[in-house]
Amino acid sequence: MAPPPPLFPQGIRPRLLLGAxxxxxxxxDISVWYGVAGYVVAAGTGLFRLHNEKHWLTDIAAR
Numbered sequence: 001m002a003p004p005p006p007l008f009p010q011g012i013r014p015r016l017l018l019g020a021x022x023x024x025x026x027x028x029d030i031s032v033w034y035g036v037a038g039y040v041v042a043a044g045t046g047l048f049r050l051h052n053e054k055h056w057l058t059d060i061a062a063r
Contacts, residue, residue, distance in 0.1 A: 012049075016042035 020042050024035025 013042060013046050016045055 017039070020035060020038030023038040024032065027034040
């Protein structure tokens with residue numbers, strides 16, 4: 001299987017990480033699990049993009 005073509009950074013994961021940190025900061029007094037869920041979604045997005053061959057590991061790790 002050929003590697004995927006090089007892609008320009010789309011900024012998907014940084015925005016998800018920003019959203020996760022926002023959830024953590026805003027809702028940490030209620031429950032830290034809101035922030036944890038946000039970080040799980042952000043990490044899962046990166047892993048699924050690797051699995052679906054949309055990015056290489058170096059694309060994901062560089063962010």
